[in-house]
Amino acid sequence: MIRRNNLHLGDVTIGLFAGLLLEGVKGLSSKGQSIDKAFELVYPVIVSEANRLGLRIRFSEIRTHPLHGDSLQVQEELSLAVRYGCISWKMPGAEIIIEGSPEEARALLGRLPGDSEMYRKIARAFREEYRKLV
Numbered sequence: 001m002i003r004r005n006n007l008h009l010g011d012v013t014i015g016l017f018a019g020l021l022l023e024g025v026k027g028l029s030s031k032g033q034s035i036d037k038a039f040e041l042v043y044p045v046i047v048s049e050a051n052r053l054g055l056r057i058r059f060s061e062i063r064t065h066p067l068h069g070d071s072l073q074v075q076e077e078l079s080l081a082v083r084y085g086c087i088s089w090k091m092p093g094a095e096i097i098i099e100g101s102p103e104e105a106r107a108l109l110g111r112l113p114g115d116s117e118m119y120r121k122i123a124r125a126f127r128e129e130y131r132k133l134v
Contacts (some may be wrong), residue, residue: 019123092125
């Protein structure tokens with residue numbers, strides 16, 4: 001069920017981590033820029049799913065820096081996800097732990113714009129791209 005028509009990167013980030021948790025992923029290595037690059041590579045999936053549900057994307061295309069490989073957008077959203085308690089990230093270069101239970105993840109997805117299947121598709125695409133990068 002669509003709750004709002006606007007999709008922000010924060011929604012995608014929180015939904016991604018909830019979707020990953022539901023897909024059985026409990027942690028990711030934050031070494032290098034594999035998380036940033038995986039976000040960039042799944043942007044077309046985000047657009048496709050947003051279009052399928054009639055959501056308006058309210059953030060610019062995710063791009064990593066050509067020299068450094070990171071994305072300021074992604075790094076900011078990861079910091080917010082820590083503040084919101086979605087992930088634990090003790091320091092850069094450490095493992096990111098996805099917090100919560102599957103029940104909490106399902107409840108969280110029910111409060112985000114779009115539907116849970118959208119976030120699970122994004123999570124599956126992210127996991128596939130991330131695995132190629134690490």
